[in-house]
Amino acid sequence: MSFDPAAIRRQDDFVLQNVAGEHLLVPIGAQVMDLNGIIILNETGAYLWEVLAQERSLDELAAAVADEFDVEPDAARADVQAFLDEIAQIGLLV
Amino acid sequence: MSAAHSIPITIADTLIDLASPLSADELGITQRLGPFFGRPDNPLAHVALRWQESIEPPIPSGDVIYDAGVVWRMHRATVPGVGEVYEAALHHQSDSRSALVKAVLRANPSWDDLTLTERRSGPSWGSLLAISAGELILRAAIVLTGGLMFHASGLDDNGQGVLFLGHSGAGKSTQAGLWRQEPGVLVMNEDRMAVRADEQGARCYGTPWGGTAGHVLNHAAPLAGIVVIEQGPENGIEPILPAAAASLLTARAYLPYWDPALMRRALGNVNAMLSKVPVYRLRCRPEPAVIPLVRSLYRTPAP
Numbered sequence: 001m002s003f004d005p006a007a008i009r010r011q012d013d014f015v016l017q018n019v020a021g022e023h024l025l026v027p028i029g030a031q032v033m034d035l036n037g038i039i040i041l042n043e044t045g046a047y048l049w050e051v052l053a054q055e056r057s058l059d060e061l062a063a064a065v066a067d068e069f070d071v072e073p074d075a076a077r078a079d080v081q082a083f084l085d086e087i088a089q090i091g092l093l094v
Numbered sequence: 095m096s097a098a099h100s101i102p103i104t105i106a107d108t109l110i111d112l113a114s115p116l117s118a119d120e121l122g123i124t125q126r127l128g129p130f131f132g133r134p135d136n137p138l139a140h141v142a143l144r145w146q147e148s149i150e151p152p153i154p155s156g157d158v159i160y161d162a163g164v165v166w167r168m169h170r171a172t173v174p175g176v177g178e179v180y181e182a183a184l185h186h187q188s189d190s191r192s193a194l195v196k197a198v199l200r201a202n203p204s205w206d207d208l209t210l211t212e213r214r215s216g217p218s219w220g221s222l223l224a225i226s227a228g229e230l231i232l233r234a235a236i237v238l239t240g241g242l243m244f245h246a247s248g249l250d251d252n253g254q255g256v257l258f259l260g261h262s263g264a265g266k267s268t269q270a271g272l273w274r275q276e277p278g279v280l281v282m283n284e285d286r287m288a289v290r291a292d293e294q295g296a297r298c299y300g301t302p303w304g305g306t307a308g309h310v311l312n313h314a315a316p317l318a319g320i321v322v323i324e325q326g327p328e329n330g331i332e333p334i335l336p337a338a339a340a341s342l343l344t345a346r347a348y349l350p351y352w353d354p355a356l357m358r359r360a361l362g363n364v365n366a367m368l369s370k371v372p373v374y375r376l377r378c379r380p381e382p383a384v385i386p387l388v389r390s391l392y393r394t395p396a397p
Contacts, residue, residue, distance in 0.1 A: 015354050017361040020336035020368040024344055024361060029160045032351045038341055 002088045005058035009094045010087070016041070016049050025049065035090065044069060045083055052093075058084070097144060102133035105232050106241060106288035106299035106314070109137035112223070114145035121145065122220025126302050127228065129312040138290070139239040141231060143208045145223065152198040152211040154181040160352035165226050166199075168352040178203055180352065182230055184222050197222045203353070205234040229303050232288065233348045237360045241290035242367070243348040248287035248298050252278035254392050255298040255315030257287055258376075259346045260323035268380040269323065270309070276385060282311045289317060291366040318392040319372050326377030331387050339373035340364065 013031040017024055023046035025039040041049060044065060051064055061084075062077035069076070087093060097113035101123075104110070111133075118124045118131070156171025156179075169181040184197040197212040210227055221227070233243045247258045247266040251273070258266045270281045282300030289298050296317040304310040322334065322342055334342070343364050350356035374391060378384045 013354075015357045015361065017358060017365075019340040019344065019361050019365045022337045022340040024340060026344070026349065026351075026357060026361065028351060028354050028357060032160065038344055040341055 003084055003093050007055050008052060008058065008061065008084060009055040010049060010052040011092050011094060012053075014049075014092075016046060018046075039090075039092075044079055045087075048080065048083055101131065103127055103130050103228075104132050104134050104137060105130050105228075105301055105312075106236055106290065107134065107137055108139040108141065108232060108235050108239070108241075109133060110141045110143050110228070110231060110235075112143045112145060115147070116145065121223065123224040123228075126224040126310075129310070130302055139206070139235050141206050141208060141235050143210060143223075143231070145210050145212070145221065148211050148213045151194045151196070151213050152183075154183040154195065154198045155179075156181060162351075166230060170352070176202075182227075184226050184230075197227055199227050199230060201231075201234065203355075204238060205231070205356075206238075225303070229286070229301075232301065234350055234356065236288055236290065237350055237356055237363060239290065240292055240363055240366060241288055242360060242363050243286060243288050243301065244343075245285065245346050245348070246287045247284045248282045248300065249273050250280040250282060250313060250315035251276070251318075251389065253315065254318040256318060256388065256392075257289065257298055257320045258323055259320060259342065264323045265325055265378070265380055266323060269384070272380070272382055272385060275382075280311055280313055280315075281309055282313050282315075284309055289367060291363060291370050296367050296370045317371050319374060319388075320367075321374050321376045321388060321391075324375060324377050325379070327379070329376075329378045329381075329383055329387055331374050331376045331391070334373045334375050336368040336373070339368055343368065343373070 013028045015026045023041040025041055027035045047068055061080045065080055066073045066076035097115055099114050099117050101112040101118050103112055154169040156169040158167050159170045160168040166182045166184045171179055173179050180201045182199040183195040197210060200209045212221055247270045249256055258269050260266050267284045270284045273279045274281050283304050286301045286303040287298055288301050289296055297314055298317040299314040300311045302310050349360050
């Protein structure tokens with residue numbers, strides 16, 4: 001795990017927008033040079049991105065996803081963990 | 095110096111109303127921008143632009159918020175009595191990153207009140223308005239009226255506009271060369287096209303900033319389709335669903351990476367374009383057989 005499960009927050013310098021049904025995450029400012037690309041998020045990823053505007057714990061995020069998408073807590077936690085691992089790897093978490 | 099010259103420049107229905115103490119010829123902008131000189135009755139966007147000379151190399155104010163590489167860097171500053179401004183520090187394209195700033199383009203957040211400050215240097219000097227500064231102005235200003243600039247070639251095929259998108263080397267210029275031979279076809283630009291969407295549909299426009307071939311036309315056409323080119327062993331064309339086309343179009347657009355509010359508008363414009371214009375993937379060899387394949391998308395076969 002490459003993040004602190006008690007305090008997770010995303011980088012601010014991005015715009016997330018639904019374009020023709022696709023959730024596009026576009027970097028702004030200095031992030032453009034570091035990332036050099038546009039990221040496509042699925043429904044869960046887009047939801048988590050919005051929630052991560054404020055600092056959250058892994059437990060809070062898993063509970064939020066379980067509630068929002070009506071899935072089992074264990075499955076939600078696994079999904080959240082996978083998403084966070086992925087975005088942490090490309091530097092999208094603070 | 096007072097602004098003795100009023101030089102209206104209209105690109106993609108965007109009027110850039112230039113006021114300058116120097117004439118267009120003295121600024122060195124006539125060759126590239128001359129075909130775009132003129133004032134339409136009802137422009138869709140209006141930009142007031144003052145040109146002023148600086149004896150010293152101009153210095154942008156504020157912090158760098160986005161670095162586009164060797165061509166320009168964007169600063170943001172709060173100027174007393176003016177408010178928040180963007181200042182683009184422009185270099186000549188052939189210069190290195192460490193070169194002196196050649197020009198500073200100051201813009202208000204809505205990109206309709208601009209000042210370009212430049213230092214003249216040498217007998218062959220020409221204003222960056224003809225190249226990077228002008229391109230940056232259109233790139234930003236068009237976003238606020240439903241438009242975007244794309245890395246694309248574009249043509250008017252007997253009244254039907256077609257845009258060809260693709261990465262560098264994918265064949266945009268090759269396509270333009272093939273189509274140029276066809277009766278009733280006007281190639282507007284091989285490298286930089288503008289597109290604007292509204293309730294009725296979308297329209298594509300040639301811009302002054304072409305690629306190496308330098309073929310540019312001040313011309314517009316209703317946009318019938320956007321074609322994403324991929325080189326392939328066999329010719330074939332297929333529709334791309336809007337959701338799948340979203341990232342393809344966005345990646346080929348010149349986006350306002352310095353301003354989140356403008357970026358939201360830009361992405362909204364991509365969304366509007368995708369609701370009005372079909373997008374296709376063309377796999378092709380560089381040969382004339384591609385032309386009827388593309389035309390089959392918007393032409394009804396003759397009985």
